[in-house]
Amino acid sequence: MSKLDQYIEAATRDSTRQSYRAAIEHFEVQWKGMLPATADGVARYLAEYADTLAVSTLRQRLAALAQWHNEQGFPDPTKAPIVRQAMRGIRALHPAQEKQARPLQLDELERVVGALDRAVGAARLGNDRAGELRNLRDKSLILLGFWRGFRSDELCRLRVEHVEAKAGEGISCFLGRTKGDRQNLGTTFKAPALTRLCPVDAYLDWIGAAQLTTGDVYRPIDRWGHVGEHGLHIDSIAPLLRALLGNGGLDGAKAYSGHSLRRGFANWAASNGWDVKSLMEYVGWRDVKSALKYLDASVSFAKDRMEHSMAGRLHELERS
Structure with a gap:
């Protein structure tokens, strides 16, 4: 070539x-x-x-x-x-309603992370190196994927040398190519450190335990605890996420996909008062229609808009 x-x-x-x-x-x-x-x-x-x-x-x-x-x-x-x-x-x-991934809710995320924490503790007690690494990796992947609204392919393409994380402050991830970056100029995504469900601490715990300094962030781990040289394949993310949700005690794990993290964050942000512009800037959407598809998945967001509209209408009627 x-x-x-x-x-x-x-x-x-x-x-x-x-x-x-x-x-x-x-x-x-x-x-x-x-x-x-x-x-x-x-x-x-x-x-x-x-x-x-x-x-x-x-x-x-x-x-x-x-x-x-x-x-x-x-x-x-x-x-x-x-x-x-x-x-x-x-x-x-043959009209068909567009199928969309089920969004992962914050309480569901908390349940999954709790199960992963318990699994890490059990693996350490049992001197299970593979189990410890696998659960630390999965915890980092699901937390960073949720709080940054990453797609599956973006998680697979993250590289250690392009990530800067500082405990108690935040994390910065550079991707040379994203779906919305048509010119391949590269995009930097940042997320803050949190008091709980923290993507920064989870990332640092994972790369520290795996002793990663360069290369792909999220990699396969064999049964002996050896970390692979190359990153996870994009097709492995959805089955991995479903397995994590099932292990966390969530029903209907098959309804989730790799896109559930992105939809879950959008759902959470909309429910907590983020406007469309702020969400687009944070997630990296260039198209308003794409953003609105995520926001419209949030019933509470729709309810807030309806209540706001009716309150404004009532105010107008009272003044007339």
Whole structure:
């Protein structure tokens, strides 16, 4: 691979590249489609899987096909009228409510962290090095993920040399690439030290016990207590979180995903009076619509807005 190819590849997120590769393989191998494709072929592909795949998945498949054709220098068949009409018809006949991760509530976070603390204590008493490290790692991951509203891929890409943490003060995390940073300029995320459920103390405890000075922050740990050289894979975050929630005694752990930490923080912040602008600045949202989807998940936030609106209306009526 040439240096130019390396830079071009780096411009696309790993998760996007993998999902696009899987989409092309599905079109060619499973459906037996031919590339380059015709507009009629793409439309028939959509019709074939309209009953079994979500509309969002079909849109992702179209994006992958469009990218493949553009990269290979072929006309993009996904822009043809027949493909657009097929997608409109599929959306009309197969409407689906967008599924969103269940937000992790603060009391649920507290229960999980309590279980992890007890597990750390038991591991130390039993001289279980692997158990101690694993529970310290998980505690740091869930607390930092919640209080910073990190996505799964962002947690996986955190590096020790790009994190500065000071007990009693706060933590600063630099990420060279985030979903909202289209120009890859890099973003620094900060969080304060807290009197309880502190992400700073949890991070320092983890890297201290694991003796990490460089490289990925969150890594696999084998049964002998050896810390891996590379970071956790993004696909491991959701199962890990569900296991933590189940061990913490929470019902319905399967309803949570890696995005539950981000949604949970947004829910908590909205319920505690954060306005949209403040939340967008803290989390790093550039799009108001994205932020509002998180805020609208908070019933208490909606209630506050409704009560405020009705109070204002009552005040107007009293003055008239």
